[in-house]
Amino acid sequence: MRLRxxxxxxxxxxxxxxxxxxxxxxPLDHFTDCxxxxxxxxxxxxxxxxxxxxxxxxxxxxxxxxxxNYSTSTGNTLLLLTVVxxxxxxxxxxxxxxxxxxxxxxxxxxxxxxxxxxGRAYISPFATxxxxxxxxxxxxxxxxxxxxxxxxxxxxxxxxxALTGAxxxxxxxxxxxxxxxxLFGFVSETDTGYLSPPGAxxxxxxxxxxxxxxxxxxxxxxxxxTKRHLVATKVITSYSGNPEGxxxxxxxxxxxxxxxxxxxxxxxxxxxxxxxxxxxxxxxxTEIPAGAVLSNYHDRLCVAATYTDISLMLVSxxxxxxxxxxxxxxxxxPLDGNPITNAQELRDILYVTKRSRTVSYIDNGDVPSSWPMxxxxxxxxxxxxxxxxxxxxxxSSVDYLIICTYQGVTLFxxxxxxxxxxxxxxxxxxxxxxxxxxxxxxxxxxxxxxxYIVLPTNDILVxxxxxxxxxxxxxxxxxxxxxxxxxxxxxxxxxILLGAER
Amino acid sequence: MPGIFxxxxxxxxxxxxxxxxxxIGTVYTLLQTLNNTNPVVLNKxxxxxDIGAKVLVALPNSSGIYLDSAIVPTSQNSLPVGFHVPFxxxxxNSLATDGDHSASFRLRVGAALAAPGALNLAYPISSxxxxxxxxxxxxxxxxxxxxxxxxxxxxxxxxxxxxxxxVITNVTHPGQNFQVGDTVKISDPSLIFDFSTITSVAVGPxxxxxxxxxxxxxxxxEFVIPAMSSGTYSVEIHDNxxxxxxxAVVGTLTVFVINTSGLYKIVSGKTHDTLYLxxxxxxxxxxxxxxxxxxxxxxxxx
Numbered sequence: 001m002r003l004r005x006x007x008x009x010x011x012x013x014x015x016x017x018x019x020x021x022x023x024x025x026x027p028l029d030h031f032t033d034c035x036x037x038x039x040x041x042x043x044x045x046x047x048x049x050x051x052x053x054x055x056x057x058x059x060x061x062x063x064x065x066x067x068x069n070y071s072t073s074t075g076n077t078l079l080l081l082t083v084v085x086x087x088x089x090x091x092x093x094x095x096x097x098x099x100x101x102x103x104x105x106x107x108x109x110x111x112x113x114x115x116x117x118x119g120r121a122y123i124s125p126f127a128t129x130x131x132x133x134x135x136x137x138x139x140x141x142x143x144x145x146x147x148x149x150x151x152x153x154x155x156x157x158x159x160x161x162a163l164t165g166a167x168x169x170x171x172x173x174x175x176x177x178x179x180x181x182x183l184f185g186f187v188s189e190t191d192t193g194y195l196s197p198p199g200a201x202x203x204x205x206x207x208x209x210x211x212x213x214x215x216x217x218x219x220x221x222x223x224x225x226t227k228r229h230l231v232a233t234k235v236i237t238s239y240s241g242n243p244e245g246x247x248x249x250x251x252x253x254x255x256x257x258x259x260x261x262x263x264x265x266x267x268x269x270x271x272x273x274x275x276x277x278x279x280x281x282x283x284x285x286t287e288i289p290a291g292a293v294l295s296n297y298h299d300r301l302c303v304a305a306t307y308t309d310i311s312l313m314l315v316s317x318x319x320x321x322x323x324x325x326x327x328x329x330x331x332x333x334p335l336d337g338n339p340i341t342n343a344q345e346l347r348d349i350l351y352v353t354k355r356s357r358t359v360s361y362i363d364n365g366d367v368p369s370s371w372p373m374x375x376x377x378x379x380x381x382x383x384x385x386x387x388x389x390x391x392x393x394x395x396s397s398v399d400y401l402i403i404c405t406y407q408g409v410t411l412f413x414x415x416x417x418x419x420x421x422x423x424x425x426x427x428x429x430x431x432x433x434x435x436x437x438x439x440x441x442x443x444x445x446x447x448x449x450x451x452y453i454v455l456p457t458n459d460i461l462v463x464x465x466x467x468x469x470x471x472x473x474x475x476x477x478x479x480x481x482x483x484x485x486x487x488x489x490x491x492x493x494x495x496i497l498l499g500a501e502r
Numbered sequence: 503m504p505g506i507f508x509x510x511x512x513x514x515x516x517x518x519x520x521x522x523x524x525x526i527g528t529v530y531t532l533l534q535t536l537n538n539t540n541p542v543v544l545n546k547x548x549x550x551x552d553i554g555a556k557v558l559v560a561l562p563n564s565s566g567i568y569l570d571s572a573i574v575p576t577s578q579n580s581l582p583v584g585f586h587v588p589f590x591x592x593x594x595n596s597l598a599t600d601g602d603h604s605a606s607f608r609l610r611v612g613a614a615l616a617a618p619g620a621l622n623l624a625y626p627i628s629s630x631x632x633x634x635x636x637x638x639x640x641x642x643x644x645x646x647x648x649x650x651x652x653x654x655x656x657x658x659x660x661x662x663x664x665x666x667x668x669v670i671t672n673v674t675h676p677g678q679n680f681q682v683g684d685t686v687k688i689s690d691p692s693l694i695f696d697f698s699t700i701t702s703v704a705v706g707p708x709x710x711x712x713x714x715x716x717x718x719x720x721x722x723x724e725f726v727i728p729a730m731s732s733g734t735y736s737v738e739i740h741d742n743x744x745x746x747x748x749x750a751v752v753g754t755l756t757v758f759v760i761n762t763s764g765l766y767k768i769v770s771g772k773t774h775d776t777l778y779l780x781x782x783x784x785x786x787x788x789x790x791x792x793x794x795x796x797x798x799x800x801x802x803x804x
Contacts, residue, residue: 026800034797050772054765483762
């Protein structure tokens, strides 16, 4: 019907929720409010898709607090945390019918950080602590970073202690060494490749025409030790009595390939054969403290926001995620009373956030403590789950990050891009309880071209960017459920999983 | 139908100096003393030292209310619908001290004390829960030769039934069990009661839902069941109207806490949500509708 003097207004596309300023300012093709609707790329609107259960188990996992996609060497799986009566339990969901665990049970663990590394899962339990008026996420006190091999056996503490005891050393069969006083020891190696500090250090003066034989080689109490390597110093002309004052080297081809054999006989080597330095192992953490943040940067494991130091980041040796030097593997983000909340690589740069600050570090090839810091933003930062994950890690998709800040959902390409992605729903975003932003979790589903953000209200804010990752083109909606959603993950490329707590 | 009730003691909360009560040294016999109507002598004559100031405090038996002199108590959740208490008092049938007035007793309700020698003291009746949770007892001051005769100590009151036709229904899941988050409607088909002046609804001893309610009219109110544990709870309304002021039991509510927590996936094209019925029990599921999809535009409304 056409009224005289009034031209009909045709609305053939809907572009989502618009909550910015007075409702009268809402564009005609936007919604002043909406719930449980989805958008097609053509601008159509329909009811959101329903949900179904994932597990076919008779006793499914309940009270789910956190889920992560965990890509093992053989498949796409999940790690999930349940919290009942204050006891946190982590399970490994292999598929609908198979769940391992709990692989880790810790009282007081209300959340956990996770990063996959060569098919293994590194897990760090953390919780929220109230410091003054601030909620602080940091590692649990007297707790550690764990490693899980994906096979269903319980997670174990990452790293490990040195072997203890004394070696029985004697000249072996005819062979060769540089004659003189040497220190010998053994380094254990776990199934994850972690090398312990040299232990069972024993002195012996070798002869020029003899090899060296070792007895009473200690066996590690750690059942995950699979190898023990002989380490030795070059000839010491004047021994100070302090074994850690000398450089130890791996003796080539001097390895016991088990954790049971008590001897290693007839080892011949010259000092010039000793090239592979093992002394740095003395400096490594034998237990890695738990933190609220785990990340992978340049093949290094990064652990941040420990119980005792919320601004400290521990960075491992490249390729050895459990080898973190207590001397030069540390990075201190400028202290401001706020904890480190996230760490994410983008274009070869490690961006580290606090809730309202972002700094960056660049691996200069030297030890982490030497990496220069660059202040990126002194007002914007994010939260422990505030960087959009793509499949198994917080990471970039199409060369940018999507980050939840107090300002809004923001694209980040080395700087925060204004206007923010959530520009159209700025009032909605800023009406969320700021103290609960720590409960936000965001994922990016590139196949669906949708962003999913679990809100502190247990609802989901969905941004459809089928028409472009642009503040003016993205379409927002809120999805609600008759169960309390508090975690989200992408599984098997494009399956969106939701974890419900009650 | 009006009647009388009494509430007896269920346990001794505080008793300074059990030795005061000569010949009845156990809590069990002391409770008998408080609950029975047979006179019991509290005799301090055998002791050589002064009694001084002592206190005996008992907890009311919240699980059992004796209606109309019945021998068997009625549980809180089985009280007649409309149960309302206009009057209640702590009373002792008789309380006598020795002739030289060297001992004195004062009845105690919570922190309130009666005048010395008074045989009754008003009991708070602001709610059923208050009535059943407020302690009672007596303060006793005596000498080494004090003697007292105590004849029962309990709550006595009258009750009426405001309306016997209240109905509690589940609005969210009609005909089904009540769950946390469900909307509950209380109405009175007899139209005797005016719901418009109800100020709060108590569900059990620790949950109170206060106005404003989602729906409140002269004929009904609706409220949402807040987070609580599974169980059967008495429901009482609190009213502050000209027709009626006070509280009344409107019935019971059996709440099932449904644990729908679990791992879910979004299924393209699925037109409903499938949730665990109670994942803490088993993997049984139920299909529920997607909650109220809607949108509103600034131009044409919802």
